[in-house]
Amino acid sequence: MMAKIELIATAPMGLEAIVAREVRELGYDDVSVDNGKVTFIGDEAAICRANLWLRTADRVLVKMGEFRATTFEELFEQTKALPWPDWLPEDAEFPVNGKSHKSQLSSVPACQGIVKKAIVEKMKQRYRHEWFQETGPRYTIEVSLLKDIATLTIDTSGPGLHKRGYRKLAAAAPLKETLAAAMILLSRWRPDRPLVDPFCGSGTIPIEAALIGRNIAPGLEREFAAEKWPILSHKLWQQCRQEAYDLAKRTLPLEIIGSDIDEQVLSLARHSAKCAGLSHVVQFANLPANRMKAEGEYGCIITNPPYGERLGEKTEVETIYRELGQFCRKLETWSFFILTSHFYFEQLFGRRADKKRKLYNGRIECNLYQFFGPLPPRSQQMSLQQMKEETAEG
Template identity: 65%
Template sequence: MASLQLIATCPMGLEAIVAREIKELGYEDMQVENGRITFKGDELAICRANLWLRTADRVLVKMGEFKALTFDELFEGTKALSWPDWIPESGEFPVEGRSHKSQLSSVPACQGIVKKAIVEKMKQRYKREWFPENGGRYVIEVSLLNDRALLTLDTTGPSLHKRGYRKLVTEAPLKETMAAALIQLSRWRPDRPLYDPFCGSGTIPVEAALMGWNIAPGLRRHFSAESWPRVSEELWEQAREEAYDAVKDDIPLEITGSDIDPNAIEVAQAAAKSAGLAKELKLKVLPVAKVHLSGESGCLITNPPYGERLGDKDEATFALRDLGSILLTEDSWSTFVITPSKQMEHYIGRPANKKRKLFNGRIECTYYQFFGKGPLYSRDSK
């Protein structure tokens, strides 16, 4: 198998988490940049990364990168790349694009130039003038930044946050990838209780259970590259067998989610059932003011109402106050809250041990981390 340049994309602020996940898969030769991690791997790495990365958005093949100040430079640079090594003559290859701080600012024009250049390259290999594009899908992106063009192939298809277990959603749901990132940042372990008092559609509890049992998040879905001859069916079977062998479903879990909205709990229960975790999660209708935390060393991880999206800032404020009131006397539990509010430390009654800026969708938030008295937080945080 060939040595490839692969790119895992992610939201700003999660690069270090994605890089750690890639390293845990065994790929250590990487470069971390804003919103993406470039790493070396082979075709099997495409399968493993898609199946296992919990906090990345997509896995791309880096086809090439070059300076492009003119359309001629963009055309020739694109044509020089090895497109027929990936795309068969029946392949469908739409071109997407974006441009920032570059001379070539017209995205539609850049897309057209790239498409034309790839067609010319395909003509040379396949000795034909027309391509039906009725086979597998190969989405190409041309990304221009500071007059440099980056050409990639998307191996993933629908974003990695679409695990396949969530058929229904509540209003303003938390993405699965962001939920996984919040859990990883908390350093929760499956031998500790976890509680989400604003669980909504159940994303944090379900993601925690998947992590607790070491279940690859992509096991229940398919990916664009599964139809590519270059990434064989045998490689996908190998990667899936590795993932199934890695499952540790004999570990007892104590994961609870609650919400004041009965409809949200119904959605959460449906997601847990779809993920095969219905018996492992406790999901109940309960206002946050009545939440009781039991146990000596648990993690409360939550995404409370914001007001901006749900249309009721007063409700969001009351929710944070109620959350703060139940935590004032629970100094053994560690609390992790993602919110755009600047008042979280006031409601909790003490400064956060750590604060991290994250974007939940397009909303700039702070991830407040209040460490409990347990031994887990005696060492430096991730």
């Protein structure tokens, strides 16, 4: 057993602080935040828990080593010095990916080849073979060079963590699950407040909200690359999954509604909600945004409306934003969280945001416009302690 493993949760640009908060909530305090990544110390169980629970990270990597390398010889020798056989069995399949930015070793294929050769040499010392067939479990290795500093990692996740397993069919340009989860975590939404998404498309925001509201681990219904690794026992994965099952509050009532004018994408949304086991929790309505019903007090509208990026859509989108502003003005106790790349959104919406946060939807630079309504009276608010107690009991 390894008591201390250095792990990296990779983060989409702008979401590093949220990923770090999630890591700390899992109980890992030795956390450092950098551009695009959150590094933390854990044990073998941390690999399982981080993959199962992190809602906004892209993937979880084992950090094998970090060192300065300005020549191929330095890269080779220092890669070879790392404890690869502690992780890789003799039948391991270990492809090497690479990237280089502002570094003297700028040829990525050459760096990949050097790293692969160095690992093979190290494996030869342990396993006494000249040739490795690579027919076993997959260990995707990456050599990342930034300003002449090489970081070597092994990917534990496999497909990116946004692939929860519930989206069997995809709509055109769907919002990534990790970004939807981040929008919800950045809002003040709590499970005892209504949540409405009037442009829900294939349902990502409502489904992610239901997973958060019921404390369901997002990775519970999928597999990870590291599940096949001998170093992480099947029993350990079972224990971590069971822990996640036990923490879920599957009967907690939620008021989550998504609507859209496109019945075709709504059928995808319903299908995804069913695959996530949430078809009875999330309601979907085939309605335009201005006819959407938002009932109750102190609710949240969290949405990713059309941006008008395509030619000919601009006028239509500007009308949508004006109507959304008129609709929201009637909801005096509600809060609104709207993601868009439109430069004049606030003018069209008719109100300045209390806070703006730059986020990227794919490669599109957007702002999350945050309009904070009043918080519910104390008597209506579920205290954090109450929620924790219910989670423990549930």
